[in-house]
Amino acid sequence: MAGTYSLGIDRIACDGYGLCAELLPERIELDEWGYPVVASAPLAGDALRHARRAVAACPALALRLDRATERVPDRQPAQRT
Amino acid sequence: MTDAVIDGRTTPQAGVGREGMLGPYGSRLLHGWYATGGAADLDEHLRRYGPPPFPRTADAADRLVRAVEDAGLTGRGGAAFPTGRKLRTVAAGKGTAVVVANGMESEPASRKDETLLDLAPHLVLDGAALAAAAVGADVAHLCLPRTRRDQARALREAVEERRRPGLDPVPVLVHELPHHYVSSEETSLVRWLNGGDARPLATPPRPFEKGVGRRPTLIDNVETLAHLALIARYGPGWFRGAGRPDAAGTTLVTLSGALRTPGVYEVPMGRPLGEVLDIAGGAAEPLGSVLLGGFFGSWLPAGGALRVPFAKQDLAALGAGPGAGVIVALPARACGLAEAARVLGYLAAQSARQCGPCRLGLPAVAADFADLAWGRPGSESLWRLEDRAGLLAGRGACRHPDGASRFAATALRVFADDVRHHLSFGPCAAAGDEPVLPVPDAPAPDEREWR
Ligand code: SF4
Numbered sequence: 001m002a003g004t005y006s007l008g009i010d011r012i013a014c015d016g017y018g019l020c021a022e023l024l025p026e027r028i029e030l031d032e033w034g035y036p037v038v039a040s041a042p043l044a045g046d047a048l049r050h051a052r053r054a055v056a057a058c059p060a061l062a063l064r065l066d067r068a069t070e071r072v073p074d075r076q077p078a079q080r081t
Numbered sequence: 082m083t084d085a086v087i088d089g090r091t092t093p094q095a096g097v098g099r100e101g102m103l104g105p106y107g108s109r110l111l112h113g114w115y116a117t118g119g120a121a122d123l124d125e126h127l128r129r130y131g132p133p134p135f136p137r138t139a140d141a142a143d144r145l146v147r148a149v150e151d152a153g154l155t156g157r158g159g160a161a162f163p164t165g166r167k168l169r170t171v172a173a174g175k176g177t178a179v180v181v182a183n184g185m186e187s188e189p190a191s192r193k194d195e196t197l198l199d200l201a202p203h204l205v206l207d208g209a210a211l212a213a214a215a216v217g218a219d220v221a222h223l224c225l226p227r228t229r230r231d232q233a234r235a236l237r238e239a240v241e242e243r244r245r246p247g248l249d250p251v252p253v254l255v256h257e258l259p260h261h262y263v264s265s266e267e268t269s270l271v272r273w274l275n276g277g278d279a280r281p282l283a284t285p286p287r288p289f290e291k292g293v294g295r296r297p298t299l300i301d302n303v304e305t306l307a308h309l310a311l312i313a314r315y316g317p318g319w320f321r322g323a324g325r326p327d328a329a330g331t332t333l334v335t336l337s338g339a340l341r342t343p344g345v346y347e348v349p350m351g352r353p354l355g356e357v358l359d360i361a362g363g364a365a366e367p368l369g370s371v372l373l374g375g376f377f378g379s380w381l382p383a384g385g386a387l388r389v390p391f392a393k394q395d396l397a398a399l400g401a402g403p404g405a406g407v408i409v410a411l412p413a414r415a416c417g418l419a420e421a422a423r424v425l426g427y428l429a430a431q432s433a434r435q436c437g438p439c440r441l442g443l444p445a446v447a448a449d450f451a452d453l454a455w456g457r458p459g460s461e462s463l464w465r466l467e468d469r470a471g472l473l474a475g476r477g478a479c480r481h482p483d484g485a486s487r488f489a490a491t492a493l494r495v496f497a498d499d500v501r502h503h504l505s506f507g508p509c510a511a512a513g514d515e516p517v518l519p520v521p522d523a524p525a526p527d528e529r530e531w532r
């Protein structure tokens with residue numbers, strides 16, 4: 001699905017201030033500690049425009065748009081031995 | 082040097098070892114141990130398996146990658162990702178590749194990597210050097226936990242033993258890393274080898290794109306590499322002589338809990354779980370449940386689980402996976418809630434404390450679970466626990482919170498009767514018993530203890 005995007009978060013960089021949830025309430029909620037919970041559905045049209053604004057506003061540069069096509073190969077489960 | 086894979090022949094190479102390639106009980110990696118009861122030094126190793134057939138040309142390297150693909154080998158470190166595909170991706174990457182052999186084994190219920198490295202160190206070293214040759218790497222790093230000093234010394238001696246006859250085409254470096262639960266994560270190894278903490282990194286980039294020294298990095302579990310060393314010698318057809326078409330080969334398992342003879346064993350993939358447990362003498366008392374995959378795994382009720390084949394596809398249908406081959410048999414008399422609560426407490430303490438949802442969410446889930454096991458919880462605290470555990474998945478830089486989430490969710494499902502009992506009457510009598518599942522008494526790592 002070339003051209004579709006979804007939201008990604010660098011969880012280490014994210015400081016939980018929650019600006020993204022204010023700018024994009026239709027996609028991002030905050031947990032009880034103020035860290036974002038993101039709906040994983042692909043973004044298009046208006047939603048994509050709003051998402052771009054939220055990405056630009058994230059003070060920690062933690063929020064990003066991932067191209068859906070870039071998600072293959074998806075990250076692998078952790079090695080755990 | 083004869084070379085089954087590289088010359089494209091199907092006949093295995095010569096070597097006294099071929100005869101007994103399949104040792105007692107179909108063992109391959111542990112064959113030497115069954116034969117001698119001890120660790121194999123280089124001479125014995127070469128007598129048994131013959132020398133590793135290093136590819137000397139790009140074509141030969143490609144044939145080795147194809148052999149691993151055709152063999153259907155999957156990672157034995159927990160992810161069960163196709164090893165051949167990983168080799169091919171790294172080989173095609175930009176820049177000279179690096180190989181990392183992961184022998185960290187941070188999973189407290191697992192002993193198989195430690196055992197393999199003790200008994201057949203040269204099989205692992207063969208695999209690391211062969212993988213390096215296959216992807217065009219110029220170095221291989223072997224990562225071990227700092228807690229196993231003697232083993233690291235033995236491995237350094239083994240590397241030196243191989244250096245003298247010039248066996249390995251690339252240098253193999255043995256490292257000792259901090260021993261914390263998430264220090265075995267691929268990105269933790271990369272970060273440490275690059276001079277940082279043994280703590281996970283945010284991805285992308287993934288290590289196979291940019292890892293050690295920002296070069297394409299192949300990270301494989303040590304057992305995976307040992308299998309690769311045998312596939313290089315005997316070919317994919319031989320490898321598929323054990324297991325099932327969709328779950329090929331043998332795998333090492335660590336069997337513990339209420340079994341007659343717990344320990345590390347080698348079994349063909351695809352055996353029903355019950356038969357796997359029989360190899361360890363079977364249940365020592367009536368079982369209530371099994372924990373598959375260790376602290377990173379899933380609980381299953383014993384009844385149905387024992388008939389399920391030990392293979393990724395079959396276990397996935399139950400929301401479980403082969404993990405790193407850890408199976409713990411929990412007796413029916415034990416309190417599953419108390420067992421699970423102890424593990425969750427450990428997992429919470431082992432968070433690398435880099436990501437909010439993991440740093441704050443895991444301790445909250447662990448505290449809720451402890452309340453369920455030993456306190457006087459109301460049903461609203463159970464709902465809160467379910468919500469909090471559900472929110473952990475997918476919200477960390479690594480999969481640590483995902484594992485804890487699955488562990489908690491499957492415990493609540495499998496121990497539903499215990500949950501009802503605890504909600505109505507408080508802790509059951511067994512909640513205060515000795516733990517069946519040993520949980521390391523490791524305090525949360527200090528900020529300075531990650532390097
Ligand atoms: S705005 Fe950025 S830093 Fe703040 S919560 Fe959202 S993703 Fe995290």
Ligand code: SF4
Binds near residue numbers: 280431
């Ligand atoms: S999810 Fe947890 S363990 Fe993983 S990197 Fe983040 S804080 Fe560390």
